[in-house]
Amino acid sequence: MKVLPSVLLSVVLAMVASIAQAQLTIEISQGMDNPTAIAIAPFAWQGNGAPPEDVAAVVDSDLARSGQFVPIARTDMLSRPTAQADVFYRDWRAIEAEYLLIGRVSKANNELRIEYDLFDVLRQTIVDSGAETGPASTARMMSHRVADAVYEKLTGVPGAFATRLLYISVTRVPGGKDYSRLTMSDSDGANPVVLLETSEPLLGPTWSPDAKSIAYVSFETGRPAIYRQELSTGRREQLTNFKGLNSAPAWSPDGKTMAMVLSKDGSPDIYLMDLATKQLKRITRHYAIDTEPTWMPDGNSLLFTSDRGGRPQIYRYDLRNGSTERLTFEGTYNARARVAQDGRNVVMVHQQDGRFHIALLDLVTNRTHVLTTTQLDESPSIAPNGSMVLYATKAGDRGILAGVSVDGGVKFRLPAREGDVREPAWSPYLSR
């Protein structure tokens, strides 16, 4: 197993102390066998004062985290071109770079412009050029978009770096009540923003399909209730306040309906709430536990976990004809499914030899592959490009987040600097 040196994000240092508690750092524990060597020269800066972001460094760490690239250290570079005319391929062949990315950052008024050129060192040609513009405050997100473009050009799969994460962090207070925070960060753990802080438990954060709102379960009233929160305004709305369980909100792909678990009528069952009218429709009706609903991307069916067969397994409920079918038959425990946008790959918690791993169920071949080697894995969440799975696991007695590629080849960890982190939710693609 190849171990790459851990990558500490430089931005960590810039964080103020209170926010830094929720900061995640990234350690790559396993990369691909033959990653592509890419050199990312520092971008030129034209503007007053210091540049708002080291764009090259952000792209560098994004590509490294994918496990499919090995960025070349700046100190090894023989030259640092910023324009095509200054590129000498022999400088890059000498250090065995397969690709070279150069760029320029400029600022006029408050508008930032990042231009970049990507070269194929072996073929000695330019393969891509592009530009990102936006307010200077979004410099980091713009840098992630550059990484997305490079990733897509070189792998053929759209990048998912310019996305966000939601996660819950719990800070243990010795002798007092624990603190739960709902935090939103960039996909690399940087720029954490605490959206909600409470001394009561928080569960099940989830994204609206347009990534503009979130929903979660908070016990702040002393009982579980589902809330919806608009990210731009912070406006909150309590959607449910039923007796018993109110949990596992899941937005439909069209954003109009929310699936949820309520136990107001007895045992936990799946309900759909029309978000405009707040009308409820009961989907499952069983004395067993039906929980953890998630939508298929076409919106025509829901997957959920049920122990109606004696042990938790994944079932699919077809909204068009009301039929229910069991999907998982390997292993005695399969739970909390999440579906990739292709509607084919399902990630879930799978028990094998008494250990809980994240497994991938291919709905076409019906094969189950265990992806993780960590134990006590839970809460898988899949990237919008379907390439990576983020999940919660344990390191020692601490809860951390970890990532694995859907082919199991790339693994990384995102431990928080302190406290426990769990229930990651990867955002859909962000609209600009």
Next chain:
Amino acid sequence: MFFSVSRLLVARGLVILAAPLSFSVTAQTYVDLEAERAAAEAAGGSATVRTNAPTPTDPYGAKPAQAYPATSYGVNNAPAASGGIAPASTPATINSRNTAPAGSSSGQNLGALFSQIQRLQQEVMLLNGKVEEQTHELQRLKEQSLQRYTDLDQRLSGGASSAAKPGAGASASNLPLASAPVSGRSGKAAPEQPGETAAYRAAYGLVQGKQFEQAIPAFKQFIQSYPSSQYAANAHYWLGELYLVKQPPDLEASRQSFALLLSQYPDSPKAPDALYKLGKVQFMKGNREKAREYLDLVIVQYDGKNNTVVKLARDFIAENY
């Protein structure tokens, strides 16, 4: 995590059903009182329900009526629970159930009835699970036998056409495991010899009949008799496989068969599998480094061309390196 919380909620929900009969109080009031009392007991006398709940994520942990023994469901083994986040069953919960106010004798009867219903539900669920699994298994077997039938059918018709038109039928035939018959180094299949296909099929039939010991000499004989046969590469492949399954396995002979296939028939459709198997055999022989070289080579050579074998190689690496 939701799962273990939910299980407790069910338990609580069932109390809601039973309570109004045992005690002439409304369900809602009873549950709340009962919950507070139990929580108070669990928390050592504190009157506030939630503050002293044992864990942040499981405010129901201290609530009464752990009606289902958690172990019988196995949900207690959920990651959350074994990770110490949500202890589904604590001594406190069990005690609080036992020390809940005892009802009248009719209440006790109801209690017995109630637990009987629970047991029945549990049993029905387990049976339901069995039915689901057996239905699935039946479906799978049906598909499998249909698959076998079509394979056989194709092989027979493919064989007929290849016998009629030597060489031409070769590419059309679609053997299930042996895949398409293979041309030699020249890239052209040698004209078929009399009895060639029959001999191959007879040897292959032994594999299908799991008569591995007899299949080895059959394939050896086949290669000797028809060295330039379109099936020669496949025969080498099967020999490699058979040396692995015979008791005791002959790793060196297996390695030689796969290596021979690769050197003589590099363009055979069996070549990717043979390369992967070569890696596996080296691994079984204890040559980890050598094995890894072959597996890496599989990925390099066939990535994007033969995803099945690349996936196999990746999985093998992930499991063993």
